[in-house]
Amino acid sequence: MSDALKHECGIALIRLLKPLEYYKEKYGTAFYGVNKMYLLMEKQHNRGQDGAGFASIKLNTAPGDRYISRLRSNAAQPIQDIFNQINERINQEITENPEYANDVALQKKHIPYIGELFLGHVRYGTFGKNSIESVHPFLRQNNWMHRNLIVAGNFNMTNVFQLFNNLVELGQHPKERADTVTVMEKIGHFLDDEVRKLYKKLKKEGFTKVEASPVIAERLNVAKILRKSAKNWDGGYAMAGLLGHGDSFVLRDPAGIRPAYYYKDDEVVVVASERPVIQTVFNVNFEDVQELPPGHAIITKKSGEVAIKQILEPLERKACSFERIYFSRGSDAEIYKERKMLGRLLMPEVLKSIDHDTINTVFSYIPNTAETSFYGMVEAAQDELNRQKNQTILAEKETLTDARLQEILEYKLRTEKIAIKDVKLRTFITEDSSRDDLVAHVYDVTYGVVKQTDNLVIIDDSIVRGTTLKKSIIKMLDRLNPKQLVVVSSAPQIRFPDCYGIDMARLEDLVAFRATLELLKDNNQYHIVDEVYEKCKKQVDLDDVDVQNFVKEIYEPFTDQQISDKISELLSEPEVKTKVKIIYQTVDNLHKACPKNLGDWYFTGDYPTFGGNRVVNRAFINFYEGNKDRAY
Numbered sequence: 001m002s003d004a005l006k007h008e009c010g011i012a013l014i015r016l017l018k019p020l021e022y023y024k025e026k027y028g029t030a031f032y033g034v035n036k037m038y039l040l041m042e043k044q045h046n047r048g049q050d051g052a053g054f055a056s057i058k059l060n061t062a063p064g065d066r067y068i069s070r071l072r073s074n075a076a077q078p079i080q081d082i083f084n085q086i087n088e089r090i091n092q093e094i095t096e097n098p099e100y101a102n103d104v105a106l107q108k109k110h111i112p113y114i115g116e117l118f119l120g121h122v123r124y125g126t127f128g129k130n131s132i133e134s135v136h137p138f139l140r141q142n143n144w145m146h147r148n149l150i151v152a153g154n155f156n157m158t159n160v161f162q163l164f165n166n167l168v169e170l171g172q173h174p175k176e177r178a179d180t181v182t183v184m185e186k187i188g189h190f191l192d193d194e195v196r197k198l199y200k201k202l203k204k205e206g207f208t209k210v211e212a213s214p215v216i217a218e219r220l221n222v223a224k225i226l227r228k229s230a231k232n233w234d235g236g237y238a239m240a241g242l243l244g245h246g247d248s249f250v251l252r253d254p255a256g257i258r259p260a261y262y263y264k265d266d267e268v269v270v271v272a273s274e275r276p277v278i279q280t281v282f283n284v285n286f287e288d289v290q291e292l293p294p295g296h297a298i299i300t301k302k303s304g305e306v307a308i309k310q311i312l313e314p315l316e317r318k319a320c321s322f323e324r325i326y327f328s329r330g331s332d333a334e335i336y337k338e339r340k341m342l343g344r345l346l347m348p349e350v351l352k353s354i355d356h357d358t359i360n361t362v363f364s365y366i367p368n369t370a371e372t373s374f375y376g377m378v379e380a381a382q383d384e385l386n387r388q389k390n391q392t393i394l395a396e397k398e399t400l401t402d403a404r405l406q407e408i409l410e411y412k413l414r415t416e417k418i419a420i421k422d423v424k425l426r427t428f429i430t431e432d433s434s435r436d437d438l439v440a441h442v443y444d445v446t447y448g449v450v451k452q453t454d455n456l457v458i459i460d461d462s463i464v465r466g467t468t469l470k471k472s473i474i475k476m477l478d479r480l481n482p483k484q485l486v487v488v489s490s491a492p493q494i495r496f497p498d499c500y501g502i503d504m505a506r507l508e509d510l511v512a513f514r515a516t517l518e519l520l521k522d523n524n525q526y527h528i529v530d531e532v533y534e535k536c537k538k539q540v541d542l543d544d545v546d547v548q549n550f551v552k553e554i555y556e557p558f559t560d561q562q563i564s565d566k567i568s569e570l571l572s573e574p575e576v577k578t579k580v581k582i583i584y585q586t587v588d589n590l591h592k593a594c595p596k597n598l599g600d601w602y603f604t605g606d607y608p609t610f611g612g613n614r615v616v617n618r619a620f621i622n623f624y625e626g627n628k629d630r631a632y
Helices: 020-027 032-042 078-096 104-110 160-169 179-204 209-219 222-229 275-282 321-327 333-345 347-353 371-395 402-409 432-439 467-478 511-522 527-537 550-554 560-570 587-593 610-625
Strands: 009-016 051-057 068-073 117-123 138-140 149-157 235-243 248-252 261-264 268-272 296-300 306-310 361-365 419-421 443-445 455-460 484-489 579-584
Touching: 009 032, 009 149, 009 235, 009 248, 020 032, 020 104, 032 051, 032 078, 032 117, 032 268, 032 275, 051 078, 051 149, 068 078, 117 149, 117 235, 138 179, 149 179, 179 209, 179 222, 179 235, 222 248, 222 296, 222 306, 261 275, 268 275, 268 296, 321 333, 333 347, 333 371, 333 587, 347 371, 347 455, 347 484, 347 579, 361 371, 371 402, 371 455, 419 467, 443 467, 455 467, 467 484, 511 527, 511 550, 511 560, 527 550, 527 610, 550 610, 560 579
Parallel strands: 361 455, 455 484, 484 579
Antiparallel strands: 009 117, 009 268, 051 068, 051 117, 138 149, 149 235, 235 248, 248 296, 261 268, 296 306, 419 443
């Protein structure tokens, strides 16, 4: 993707179902779980590189023995930093205590990080908060084992202020309004409440306090706690949690916005944000890894009993389509096919733009994540070239010679790697002209393969802000002097902010929005902006369920093509000599390519939760009033 677009995070949870001695015997190490967690996190580093966290729990420890370990890092390479610290500590303990080397019981008792339950997290700091305090997992500590709570999630809540106020009404005094803290305290409140009720019941049954503690852990109804905690959550989330005594859960939002997959056998339960990560790390087949249903939680009790429980009534499935277009690893079999289809479905519009002249066209892509959709586009272009060859052969069949036939058959599709992304350049100079010059050199181009008579077609995953295209890529490609530059987006026009975990918070950052404003000015219709502002302001005090997305009215006067053409103008600096044309995917084609992931609110404004409409209206008010605050 040319624009830097960040995703909230990725999660990984492992529960070992056998005694640690089993893994020592079969795999040669009692640190089997630690090793697998490293791989799960490393294979998801695409989902977050601003911070990483790791937590582990030992089961059945004696009072006085440490049973929870946690490490968090916001170093330049946070995953490596965490596991370097873990390895150093393990090696130090074994070097100083050689008797630990082959004694699993001693390892578990004395060495941190070894255990049966693990939670990992990688994150991007989408709110600009990269301090260590913002890194998951979060820990809520208590002297009672079953009241300890560790939480990490891939999520964003649209109603965090309401949730914060709910905690205040419960008598709590939260230390901050961050949604992670708010969610953890909500779960913690109902965990405490359930523990109190169980203790009262056990006391009546004649249990002493010491006797009651393990029975509370056994009887604790995690699904009931989650139902009460998540009742008023509005957002997209895959929320993972560990309880100190050994229960664990991962809960997915009712619309299935954020992804979660799981695998279970007689040795392990594992949950992660992406399917191929589990496939690779545990060497299992595609069909062995299941998708966690929306509104459901996978709950593993300390006993090892695993259950999939409905926590919230599922809504219409609106799984994030950006996962398929960009964020998730393309090694997933379904995602790979979908990305190829996205490229293939764009070809009819591309052919129109080049007058079906495939012979005098060079096809390429913006590295590196647009490569798969490029393959799909090229396959469709090859089909067109083959059709043209057949048509020519049939038209000339009466006079066709061997030499002419060979000439026709030798026509090949021209594909080249034109754009080359250099190492990340540090824009350390703050003066605007200097910064722009540095940004312009983020990409370089391959010279000598494009002629002045050629069309140059280049595909990108999506065009969000358009900054890198304008300041770097288009200028660079213009140096090749093609007849026409066609920039193709495998995603539709991004018109609305996301509020469920992707860093698209401000309307004015979106090039489709800016282009539409210019069209309104050009057509003397800018009064619509004032009208939409008044409608949004009138909704400020309404309940979320009553709020409508009036920002859609900004786009209604214009066709997709008109907006695309205006975007082409905005992204072409005056010094660019080449004719530039921008082609976007249609929403209908997106749904054809990704039929299971129909979350399209950033393209259509059709938010899957009520809170989304409130966020988009607030974003418009912020834009209109010149307020740079985020809308959520």
